[in-house]
Amino acid sequence: MSSKQQFADAVSREKCLWRLFRVLERPQNNEHQDKVEAGSEEDEPRKRHGWLVLEALSSSPSIAMQLFHTSGWIELLGVLVGYSKFTRIWSARVGAAKTLSRLLWDPATGPLAGK
Numbered sequence: 001m002s003s004k005q006q007f008a009d010a011v012s013r014e015k016c017l018w019r020l021f022r023v024l025e026r027p028q029n030n031e032h033q034d035k036v037e038a039g040s041e042e043d044e045p046r047k048r049h050g051w052l053v054l055e056a057l058s059s060s061p062s063i064a065m066q067l068f069h070t071s072g073w074i075e076l077l078g079v080l081v082g083y084s085k086f087t088r089i090w091s092a093r094v095g096a097a098k099t100l101s102r103l104l105w106d107p108a109t110g111p112l113a114g115k
Contacts, residue, residue, distance in 0.1 A: 008060035017057075017066055021075060024050050024095070025086045047087075051095025058099045064109045067099075076100050 002010070011017055024047060057063040067073050078086045079096040086092075103109045 004056065005060055008057050008063045011057065012060075012062035012066045015066075017063065017070075017072065020050060020054055021072065023047065024054065024092065025075060025079060047089070048091050048095075051091060051099075055095060055098045055102065058102045059106070061106075061108055064103055064106055067103060068109050068112050073100065073103065 058067060067076075075086070076096045076099055079092050080100065082088045082093065
């Protein structure tokens, strides 16, 4: 057991955040690409929890900086706008919006977004 910050630092240090992205981004087998309205698809509970984890981790400086120094923030934008290579389920779009919002409001990473 460790604190959230220690866990986030370990994830950042080991550079394994991409594994969470891999699970969250890819479309499900039963996901219909034309169904993007709230409540129109059945969300997989694991993905919903995964988005909550990413949102919580993004509040830590080490993860936030890793998201900006990699393509993580671009991938979040892809999910948010419903790009065809990413999942289009509503909870994923909400999770991406919340995570990007945290990054933009953070004093350390917010100015990086404006560059």
